[in-house]
Amino acid sequence: MEMLTLSHIAKRFGEKQVLRDVSFSVPEHTVFGFVGQNGAGKTTAMKLILGLLTSDSGEITVNGMRVHYGNTQTNRFVGYLPDVPEFYSYMTPTEYLRFCGEITGMPSKEIKGRCEELLRLVGLEKEDRRIKGFSRGMKQRLGIAQALFGRPKLLICDEPTSALDPAGRKELLDILVNAKEQTTVLFSTHILSDVEHICDEIAFLHDGRIVLQGSLEEVRKIKTTAAAELELERLEDSQTLSSVFPHLKSIGRNTLLLEDAGNLPDILYYLGDKRIPVLRIERQEASLEELFMEVVGK
Numbered sequence: 455m456e457m458l459t460l461s462h463i464a465k466r467f468g469e470k471q472v473l474r475d476v477s478f479s480v481p482e483h484t485v486f487g488f489v490g491q492n493g494a495g496k497t498t499a500m501k502l503i504l505g506l507l508t509s510d511s512g513e514i515t516v517n518g519m520r521v522h523y524g525n526t527q528t529n530r531f532v533g534y535l536p537d538v539p540e541f542y543s544y545m546t547p548t549e550y551l552r553f554c555g556e557i558t559g560m561p562s563k564e565i566k567g568r569c570e571e572l573l574r575l576v577g578l579e580k581e582d583r584r585i586k587g588f589s590r591g592m593k594q595r596l597g598i599a600q601a602l603f604g605r606p607k608l609l610i611c612d613e614p615t616s617a618l619d620p621a622g623r624k625e626l627l628d629i630l631v632n633a634k635e636q637t638t639v640l641f642s643t644h645i646l647s648d649v650e651h652i653c654d655e656i657a658f659l660h661d662g663r664i665v666l667q668g669s670l671e672e673v674r675k676i677k678t679t680a681a682a683e684l685e686l687e688r689l690e691d692s693q694t695l696s697s698v699f700p701h702l703k704s705i706g707r708n709t710l711l712l713e714d715a716g717n718l719p720d721i722l723y724y725l726g727d728k729r730i731p732v733l734r735i736e737r738q739e740a741s742l743e744e745l746f747m748e749v750v751g752k
């Protein structure tokens with residue numbers, strides 16, 4: 455089942471048409487990467503999903519229910535981590551989560567168990583310092599715990615990793631992957647390696663439209679040219695080969711890169727004809743960055 459669908463969403467701010475025609479859907483229990491450059495309109499789309507902005511056209515549903523601008527009922531199913539989460543910094547993480555639980559009207563016995571469970575999930579169970587002493591990564595992790603408090607069916611995170619160092623990013627990405635057992639995760643980012651590490655599906659937003667969408671496997675098939683690496687046994691052979699085929703690039707002592715693997719048959723024929731020993735021929739998977747550049751025509 456689809457946990458979230460956006461159909462033909464358009465949104466303009468004054469003269470600026472931010473979203474032109476955005477459609478995508480997020481299947482249940484997946485980690486979905488919502489990718490776009492700075493200013494592409496990711497936060498705007500998230501605010502529309504949360505009913506915090508009104509769209510000019512189109513329809514959004516969460517868990518099968520239509521989102522309405524204002525106090526939308528669909529937010530009962532949604533947890534949200536904004537790009538810069540705010541806390542009462544004089545509280546400890548336990549005090550803060552307990553406070554969140556009290557606001558929701560959860561019985562206090564249940565609150566205690568839920569706080570412990572969530573602090574374990576985000577690796578803050580032993581942390582009794584006040585939030586004001588927390589690193590950015592710790593604040594993001596606490597923000598995820600807070601967003602998951604009400605057992606949402608959909609967790610929306612706005613650029614959760616963009617301000618973190620590599621270790622903090624890894625911790626956060628691991629938490630998002632673990633969270634998909636209990637919820638569906640939509641997270642926005644412009645860091646393509648994060649997407650490659652954890653996403654089941656992705657959508658690329660560019661120029662107000664989704665220009666690429668699907669599982670990583672599906673989107674990788676879109677790249678029209680694939681590269682191949684060729685490792686030869688002898689250095690002199692690799693030098694000869696690159697003089698005969700000038701489009702081969704040397705990327706190591708005996709290793710050559712062929713940017714368009716479509717030219718491989720000619721090279722293989724030459725290698726066989728000259729009886730040149732080969733150690734390795736490997737087709738390379740396109741990186742998401744290459745795919746994105748190809749799709750947006752850069």
Ligand SMILES: Nc1ncnc2c1ncn2[C@@H]1O[C@H](COP(=O)(O)OP(=O)(O)OP(=O)(O)O)[C@@H](O)[C@H]1O
Pocket residue numbers: 467470472490491492493494495496497498499613644
């Ligand atoms: N309330 C608003 N009024 C006018 N323009 C806005 C408003 N909100 C966003 N914008 C503009 O819409 C565009 C998209 O902004 P948005 O914050 O959605 O992008 P984003 O993809 O989340 O980017 P970033 O990664 O930089 O946060 C930007 O040009 C921004 O200046």
